[in-house]
Amino acid sequence: MDFKLTEEQLMIQQAARDFAQNELLPEVIERDDAQRFPKEEVKKMGELGFLGMMVDSKYGGSGLDTLSYVLVMEELSKVDASCSVIVSVNNSLVCWGLETFGTEEQKQKYLTRLTTGESIGAFCLSEPEAGSDATSQKTTAIDKGDHYVLNGTKNWITNGSSADIYLVIAQTDIEKGHKGINALIVEKGAEGFEIGPKENKLGIRGSDTHSLIFNDVKVPKENRIGEDGFGFKFAMKTLSGGRIGIAAQALGIAAGAYELALKYSKQRKAFGTEIANHQAIAFKLADMHTSIEAARMLVYKAAMDKDNHENYDLSGAMAKLYASKVAMDVAVEAVQIHGGNGFVKDYHVERLMRDAKITQIYEGTSEIQKIVISRSILRD
Numbered sequence: 001m002d003f004k005l006t007e008e009q010l011m012i013q014q015a016a017r018d019f020a021q022n023e024l025l026p027e028v029i030e031r032d033d034a035q036r037f038p039k040e041e042v043k044k045m046g047e048l049g050f051l052g053m054m055v056d057s058k059y060g061g062s063g064l065d066t067l068s069y070v071l072v073m074e075e076l077s078k079v080d081a082s083c084s085v086i087v088s089v090n091n092s093l094v095c096w097g098l099e100t101f102g103t104e105e106q107k108q109k110y111l112t113r114l115t116t117g118e119s120i121g122a123f124c125l126s127e128p129e130a131g132s133d134a135t136s137q138k139t140t141a142i143d144k145g146d147h148y149v150l151n152g153t154k155n156w157i158t159n160g161s162s163a164d165i166y167l168v169i170a171q172t173d174i175e176k177g178h179k180g181i182n183a184l185i186v187e188k189g190a191e192g193f194e195i196g197p198k199e200n201k202l203g204i205r206g207s208d209t210h211s212l213i214f215n216d217v218k219v220p221k222e223n224r225i226g227e228d229g230f231g232f233k234f235a236m237k238t239l240s241g242g243r244i245g246i247a248a249q250a251l252g253i254a255a256g257a258y259e260l261a262l263k264y265s266k267q268r269k270a271f272g273t274e275i276a277n278h279q280a281i282a283f284k285l286a287d288m289h290t291s292i293e294a295a296r297m298l299v300y301k302a303a304m305d306k307d308n309h310e311n312y313d314l315s316g317a318m319a320k321l322y323a324s325k326v327a328m329d330v331a332v333e334a335v336q337i338h339g340g341n342g343f344v345k346d347y348h349v350e351r352l353m354r355d356a357k358i359t360q361i362y363e364g365t366s367e368i369q370k371i372v373i374s375r376s377i378l379r380d
């Protein structure tokens with residue numbers, strides 16, 4: 001494995017680092033406090049090409065590889081994981097799903113708006129009774145000839161109120177189980193489509209998470225993605241790539257927390273010396289650095305598998321499982337190294353610790369990643 005980054009990748013990494021420091025850092029604490037969606041920042045990310053990174057330039061995308069996308073996710077997440085989850089959902093769930101499986105008409109109509117930031121996308125799989133158990137879809141999309149009628153509730157939807165293009169997974173034929181599920185494109189403003197209140201969350205508080213309610217929403221047949229019954233496979237295939245993005249988010253959170261802890265440990269003095277000179281702190285830093293490097297290898301490897309058109313279901317799941325654990329462990333230690341200062345908002349590490357937790361929950365919990373990994377190794 002050669003992880004030597006190309007000139008282009010290094011430039012993109014630097015652009016994301018500069019953007020995170022100059023545009024995201026200044027108000028990140030206020031956004032977190034107020035649960036404010038980073039509207040202006042998202043607009044700027046659209047201008048920088050961060051919202052359609054892997055999409056072909058003919059649809060307004062940046063035409064970059066997955067590794068470049070991962071580098072951007074890592075840099076943004078070091079500073080603001082609320083912003084990076086918006087980037088992750090838009091890029092790897094919505095844009096990738098549409099570009100890979102959508103019709104030319106769907107791509108012209110929707111993808112071109114999503115890559116520039118003119119529109120934001122949401123991916124709607126989870127329901128009150130279908131989270132990890134994603135095949136148990138209760139939302140229905142009944143076939144009425146030239147359209148579907150959508151009824152049901154989705155919950156936990158990222159970009160819930162800020163999006164205007166929603167990819168909604170729903171059951172058309174219950175007899176066929178997961179083979180009777182479809183993926184539909186639903187536009188904001190469709191009659192009968194209601195957005196529930198915003199969730200008040202532990203972390204990624206700048207990102208808006210909502211329930212969505214569908215009451216007899218008419219969705220034209222041309223808005224179905226793929227063949228009839230392809231919806232569950234669509235969701236699974238899309239999530240396989242999405243998990244690489246969340247793994248990169250976790251890696252970034254860990255790296256951000258580590259960098260702050262390293263700096264602080266070289267400045268703060270106790271017992272007549274910098275705390276980094278106490279072996280207990282130095283060893284924490286050694287463990288943090290080592291686990292971050294290991295996570296980085298897994299995340300980059302998964303991205304390269306995708307770029308090399310190799311199977312990335314397993315490598316993506318392993319990257320997410322491991323990087324999310326590292327994010328949580330490292331962020332907790334970063335708070336510890338900061339002592340009392342770690343417990344207050346000004347030092348950023350408490351936010352990174354709160355943000356880290358979600359990476360073990362969404363896009364498949366850690367337990368679900370272990371199901372994916374164990375099934376894969378036992379099958380092969």
Ligand code: CAA
Pocket residue numbers: 085089123125126131132133134135158178232233236237239240313362363364365368371372
């Ligand atoms: N690619 C293609 N097909 C796949 C697949 C993949 N990666 N994984 C599963 N499938 C297919 C299977 O082959 C099977 O089809 P066949 O019967 O034709 O072979 C079908 O899907 C059902 O699979 P399983 O029999 O394995 O189903 P299961 O019920 O045992 O569980 C699961 C599957 C992996 C646990 C799945 O339900 C799952 O991934 N759950 C977690 C859901 C999740 O990740 N949600 C995330 C929501 S989005 C989000 O969270 C965004 C965000 O926060 C920002």
Ligand code: FAD
Pocket residue numbers: 089122123124125126128130131132133155156157158159201204209358361362363364365366367368
């Ligand atoms: P459950 O499935 O009820 O799981 C509860 C616990 O049981 C977990 O620890 C789980 O790992 C464990 N468990 C369940 N089944 C098993 C099993 N078979 N073996 C072992 N352990 C098991 N979803 C979307 O569709 N789109 C989004 O944009 C989106 N964004 C989100 C944003 C946030 C902030 C949050 C919190 C969630 C988001 N989700 C989204 C939903 C997320 O994907 C689900 O919360 C997640 O998949 C878990 O589902 P659940 O919450 O129903 O937990």
